[in-house]
Amino acid sequence: MKVLIVGSGGREHALGWACSRSSLKPQIYCAPGNGGTTQIAENIDNIDAEDLISIIEFVKHKKIDLTIVGPEVPLVDGLADMLKKSKCKVFGPTQKAARIEGSKAFAKRLVDEAGVPTAEFEVFRKITRAEKYLRELCSLPVGAPIAGNKPFVVKASGLAAGKGVRVCSKLEEVIDAARDMLEHGAFGKAGSKIIIEEYLNGIETSLMAFVDGEDYLLLPPSRDHKQAFDNDKGPNTGGMGAFSPLDDLTSEDTARIAEKVFPPILKKFVKQGTPYSGLLYAGLMLTDYSKEDKGVKVLEFNCRFGDPEAQVLLPIIKVDPLEIMLAVAENRLKQWMVDNDLEPHDWQKLTGDRHAVTVVAAASGYPESYPKGMLIENLPSENDDVILFHAGTAIKRGRLVTSGGRALDVTGLGGSHKKAVETVYAAIEQVKFKGVRFRTDIGRKEY
Secondary structure, eight states: OEEEEEEEHHHHHHHHHHHHTOOTTEEEEEEEOTTGGGGGGOOOSSSOOOOOOHHHHHHHHHSEEEEEESHHHHTTTTTHHHHHHHHOESSEEEEEEEHHOOOOHHHHHHHHHHHHOOOOOOEEEHHHHHHHHHHTTTTTTTTTTOOOOEEEEEEESSTTTTTOOEESSSSHHHHHHHHHHHSTTGGGGSSSSSSEEOOOOEEEEEEEEEEEEEEEEEEOOOOEEEEEGGGEEEEEEEEEEESSSSSTOHHHHHHHHHHHHHHHHHHHHTTOOOEEEEEEEEEEEEEOOOOOTTEEEEEESSSSOTTTHHHHHHHHOOOOOHHHHHHTTTTTHHHHHHHHHTTTTTTHHHHOOOOEEEEEEEEEETTSSSSOOBBOOOOOOOOOTTEEEESEEETTEEEEEEOOOOOEEEEEEEEHHHHHHHHHHHHHHHHHHHOOOOOOTTTTTGO
């Protein structure tokens, strides 16, 4: 079996790692891959993940049996559609279905129409309408300055690499953020349309599922940390660490939350004639732990595995993820679940008692400007409890160097959450390159 993994980050290394351990014994290619995927795959480093034409040509030439698309941009641009049109199997949603991540405005309206709980919101293209909305909402008279201590969240509607969100505690900050996106082009085309939504207090949680039409198989709940610095301070990043499963959610809690979110959305996709196939990621806020569903509200949807959540989920799954992804691509997920005695919410059967924590070793300056080409040394030894996933690395003149802001994802495993935390920090403290930094609090608040 031949498998192509599209992408170059830690998520794609994790996908390749999982496939390399499959009983299907695939020959793996990564386009373009990174310094770590060379250990498990053949890197096709002259093909960029967003070069859809070259990807299609490669798939046909090599007679690839399954293409797994890691990042969101190729999916939003229609790579899955092109592959299916060429009679090639792909794990990833169509372009119309991928709008759930490609357009936050589309996603919010879809969620609203499906009756899935979410924050109150409005969509804007012009700053004048945003100002009018805030005046009316906050009962500010015409002509009065838009000021006051009322929190909101401002989001660029399009793809902004996980950085197009501004959490504002004052109305002045809301207007500044809106103007920055709409008039000053802070996120280019992605910010030509924005969402202003109510700020939600609570605990963030991620739920992901393998999806085939209305059928889905839930993965363990996970939690990631987006802010650059300890105690969730600093600017948003692509993610500085994650852990799974969550000791504060029982399997019953997770099932109730999932039922509020996945079935209504999947039915809506089917009704629209664009059934979802692939991995669906729900970013959630749990606002009230006294309720059975924990007061769940959807913050966002993504059309692919989270990064770095994939780096904690894939190592703790006992079944073969490649088998599941192939079943999804062949529209037989339900039968695969029956054959393996699994119900949609049986995530504990997938993991047993295993826990995982991932911490990102980042370059100095990330997520703003940062140096590249820093020599990486003193990598910890990998074993049953420590896995290194390369995210922003490359091989230059036979040496491993940094090539991105998030260079390495170190994953620690254990029979308990605390043990996994201890393992990951013992490992990541060994990593050396000029300017290396990492958060020291990932998962530590939980015990």
